[in-house]
Amino acid sequence: MIEPSLDLSQDPISERAIYHEYERKRRLRLAGTLLPIFAVLQCIVVIVGSYVTIAIYPGAPVVLQVNIFTTIVMGFCAFFYILGVSFARRGHVSRAVLCLLLPMGATIIVPPLAYDVAYHLAPHAASPIIAITFSIMMATMIFIVLTGILTTGRPPLIGATLSMNILTAIILVYIFHVQGLGAELSKQAVPLIPFVLVIQWAIAGVLLAASGTYLQTLRELGDVRIAYARAQQLDELKDQFITHINHELRTPVMAMQGHVELLLLTEDGLSREERTAYLERAKRAGDNLVSLVTGILDMRRLEQGAEAFAPAPVPLREALDAATQMLDPREMQTGGIRDLRVTIAPELAVWGETVRVRQIFTNLLSNAIKYSPPGTPIEVAAHQIVESLPGAGPWWRDQRPRREMVEIIVRDYGLGIPPAQIPLLFKRFVRLPRDLASSTTGNGLGLHLCKAFAEDMGGSIRVESSGIEGEGAIFRVLLPVPLASLSTEHLHDTP
Amino acid sequence: MGHPSGGTEPTVLVVDDNADLLALVANSLRKLGGFSVATATNGAEGLQCYFEVRPACVVVDVKMPGLDGYQLIRALRGDPDSSATPIIVLSAMVQDRDKLAGLLAGADAYLLKPISPLDLVSAVRQALARTETQRQQRLRALLDDTAESTES
Numbered sequence: 001m002i003e004p005s006l007d008l009s010q011d012p013i014s015e016r017a018i019y020h021e022y023e024r025k026r027r028l029r030l031a032g033t034l035l036p037i038f039a040v041l042q043c044i045v046v047i048v049g050s051y052v053t054i055a056i057y058p059g060a061p062v063v064l065q066v067n068i069f070t071t072i073v074m075g076f077c078a079f080f081y082i083l084g085v086s087f088a089r090r091g092h093v094s095r096a097v098l099c100l101l102l103p104m105g106a107t108i109i110v111p112p113l114a115y116d117v118a119y120h121l122a123p124h125a126a127s128p129i130i131a132i133t134f135s136i137m138m139a140t141m142i143f144i145v146l147t148g149i150l151t152t153g154r155p156p157l158i159g160a161t162l163s164m165n166i167l168t169a170i171i172l173v174y175i176f177h178v179q180g181l182g183a184e185l186s187k188q189a190v191p192l193i194p195f196v197l198v199i200q201w202a203i204a205g206v207l208l209a210a211s212g213t214y215l216q217t218l219r220e221l222g223d224v225r226i227a228y229a230r231a232q233q234l235d236e237l238k239d240q241f242i243t244h245i246n247h248e249l250r251t252p253v254m255a256m257q258g259h260v261e262l263l264l265l266t267e268d269g270l271s272r273e274e275r276t277a278y279l280e281r282a283k284r285a286g287d288n289l290v291s292l293v294t295g296i297l298d299m300r301r302l303e304q305g306a307e308a309f310a311p312a313p314v315p316l317r318e319a320l321d322a323a324t325q326m327l328d329p330r331e332m333q334t335g336g337i338r339d340l341r342v343t344i345a346p347e348l349a350v351w352g353e354t355v356r357v358r359q360i361f362t363n364l365l366s367n368a369i370k371y372s373p374p375g376t377p378i379e380v381a382a383h384q385i386v387e388s389l390p391g392a393g394p395w396w397r398d399q400r401p402r403r404e405m406v407e408i409i410v411r412d413y414g415l416g417i418p419p420a421q422i423p424l425l426f427k428r429f430v431r432l433p434r435d436l437a438s439s440t441t442g443n444g445l446g447l448h449l450c451k452a453f454a455e456d457m458g459g460s461i462r463v464e465s466s467g468i469e470g471e472g473a474i475f476r477v478l479l480p481v482p483l484a485s486l487s488t489e490h491l492h493d494t495p
Numbered sequence: 496m497g498h499p500s501g502g503t504e505p506t507v508l509v510v511d512d513n514a515d516l517l518a519l520v521a522n523s524l525r526k527l528g529g530f531s532v533a534t535a536t537n538g539a540e541g542l543q544c545y546f547e548v549r550p551a552c553v554v555v556d557v558k559m560p561g562l563d564g565y566q567l568i569r570a571l572r573g574d575p576d577s578s579a580t581p582i583i584v585l586s587a588m589v590q591d592r593d594k595l596a597g598l599l600a601g602a603d604a605y606l607l608k609p610i611s612p613l614d615l616v617s618a619v620r621q622a623l624a625r626t627e628t629q630r631q632q633r634l635r636a637l638l639d640d641t642a643e644s645t646e647s
Contacts, residue, residue: 243590250587254609255515262519262612266526278522281515 018222024093027150031096032088034146038100039081042107046074073110077103097150104146108139108167133185136171137196140164141203148207157211161204165197172196248292255285295445298359299428302452309353311457313482316348316357316382316408323361327369338369343381350406350479352457357479360453360461363446364410364475372414372472379411384481405459408477418467425463426451454479505551506531507619510541510567511585512559516608520554520585523612528619538562542570545577552619557586557597565600572601581622581630585610595641603630604637 050067057063084099147160172193176186185192259282263275270278320342350357361380368378387405417425428448447461454461458480465473507530511517517534524530533548535541539562541555553571557564564584571577584602586593597605603622606615625633 246589247587250589250608251513251516254587255513255519257609258519258523258612259515262523262526265612269526277518281518285515 018225019218022218022222023152027097027152028088028091028093031084031093031100031150034150035081035084035088035096035100038104039078042074042077042081042103045107046070069113070110073106077106100150101143101146104139104143108136108143108164133171133175137168140168140196140200144200144203145207148204148211154208154211157204157207161200164200168196168200169193245292245296249289252285252288252292256282256289259285292445295449298449299445299452302449302456309356309456311351311353313349314352314354314357315346316344316350316406317342317346319354319357320344320361320380323358323365327362327366338374339377340365341377341379343379345383348382348384348406349482350408350457350459351482352459352479356453356457360408360450360477361410363450364477367446368410368412368414368473372412376413376472380409381411382406382408385478387478404481405478406481408479410475410477411472413470413472415469416467416471417463417465417473419465422463422465426461450475450477504529504531505623506533506548508533508535508541508545508548508550508553509555510535510538510544510553510559510564511556512536513556516556519612520615523615524554524619527612528616530619538564538567538570541567545571545580550580552623553580553582554585554615554619555582555602557584557588557593565596568597568600568602579627579630581625583618583622585615591641595638598634598638598641603634 049070053063053067080099080103084096087093087096087099144157144161144164148157151157172189176189259278263270263278263282267275324340365378365380372378383406385405385407386402388402426447428445451461454477459478461475461477463473463475465471507524507528509517509520509524509532511520511534514536517536521532521534524532533544533550535544537559538555541553542562545553555564555567562570564586568582568584571580571582581603582601583604583606584597585606585608586597587608589607594605603625604618606618610618
């Protein structure tokens with residue numbers, strides 16, 4: 001019997017989750033790769049920058065102060081890069097990305113700040129204003145690119161581009177007021193500022209377009225992966241099915257074949273009672289085989305949707321009587337003599353198919369007998385109700401659509417079902433862990449078929465149980481009322 | 496739990512939770528093999544029964560409530576008093592890995608259901624006829640074969 005955890009048939013694959021996972025992994029890999037690269041690059045820039053400034057302006061006290069300032073900023077950046085690598089290793093993608101963008105942003109602001117510090121300390125000293133302006137412009141581009149490839153959606157990219165626009169404009173306007181070269185640059189402000197801003201938006205535009213096509217590709221890749229995963233699940237399910245059927249068939253086949261063979265081999269030495277016992281056992285094994293094969297075929301037909309039926313009124317008392325006659329006599333023997341308490345109005349009928357309604361009764365009664373102790377009663381009741389369907393309308397006006405149904409209740413006073421295991425009950429080939437560890441026979445198809453039959457006829461099935469031994473379980477099957485019985489007088493209401 | 500009738504014929508303990516199959520195996524061994532047969536319907540009962548009747552051979556199913564077939568075999572193999580008793584697994588689990596698990600647990604033979612009563616009796620006779628050395632050699636060969644087919 002298949003363990004519950006192996007049943008994959010009901011597990012849907014979430015396409016959205018797969019896309020998100022792809023995207024998350026891509027960003028994580030990218031951040032993990034870029035963080036050390038940027039850390040090294042920044043070290044090189046600071047070291048080379050310091051060396052160059054000291055070489056160009058030897059002995060200037062301001063250079064030392066500026067270098068101390070940039071080293072402090074570099075320490076701040078290094079801290080974030082290390083933190084980012086740690087986040088990336090632990091799979092925290094958003095934090096890792098933040099730890100890359102934050103020092104990157106700081107790096108953009110540092111040169112103008114350093115320049116500002118230097119300018120205030122020595123206003124008349126010569127300064128590398130062109131290099132600073134150029135590096136800022138380049139850094140803003142890199143920041144936009146990083147934001148585009150490391151974040152998801154358009155808002156972060158548009159926000160980053162706008163911020164860089166503002167920063168660029170402020171820095172350029174500021175630099176134009178610097179004495180000397182700044183004043184010279186300010187003459188070209190009209191072509192310079194818009195050009196830089198346009199370049200920044202061009203980069204953002206390229207990234208937005210690339211991200212659109214990338215998402216499309218991602219979806220297509222995701223579809224392929226989903227199809228592959230589903231094919232794998234199907235294969236696994238098929239293997240499980242074959243293994244399960246193989247196992248379930250071998251025992252009754254051996255019992256049937258073995259008893260017949262033993263009878264043939266030892267016929268002369270057997271008493272009449274022994275011969276009868278052998279034949280009875282062989283017949284029982286044959287019955288088990290028929291039951292298993294019928295169940296599998298029913299399930300197969302239902303899954304293929306091949307078994308169309310013409311609905312008709314099905315009198316419930318007649319269906320119940322037929323079901324009790326179909327019950328395996330061994331089950332009745334195992335359960336001892338049972339008090340079957342029936343509360344069904346003789347004229348009550350459902351809209352469905354006789355064989356299916358009968359099968360639902362058979363399976364539910366068979367379970368009730370198997371899982372409750374001898375001598376305890378089994379109750380079967382049915383009545384007409386109004387079912388409120390989930391649907392439109394505010395709760396305070398209660399305009400939910402309703403339909404008239406017949407509720408069939410089968411109750412036993414046996415072991416009950418642990419509430420946590422109730423969701424497993426109606427899955428095919430799944431038996432509760434408790435039953436797997438017991439000698440109670442079953443193939444894990446009965447309740448699955450009840451659910452499939454009920455739903456096929458436009459109804460439903462559910463179970464209530466506290467899981468406390470002695471309180472048993474209550475199965476409630478809802479089936480549509482026959483067309484001619486609609487709007488009858490006494491209706492129970494059900495949520 | 497069923498005990499054998501007192502006789503000189505070797506006793507075989509059959510452990511299976513399926514009543515019909517238990518009856519079939521027991522009757523086959525009694526009627527066709529002339530063995531004395533003790534029966535148990537689960538591993539724990541089988542273990543208790545083993546030390547009560549001291550059978551010459553054990554035929555055990557795998558999937559049983561409580562103590563399963565493999566656990567029973569390991570328990571018997573772990574006890575010096577029962578470690579040399581031939582044990583035959585009779586199972587409906589057909590995959591090579593199941594067979595390997597059975598042999599690794601300590602079974603002398605792994606028989607697949609369905610098996611004819613005559614073949615079953617023959618397997619029990621062969622198991623009883625083997626000496627301890629033959630048993631060990633055969634087990635090693637079986638394990639090698641099964642491991643090879645599992646790998647392939």
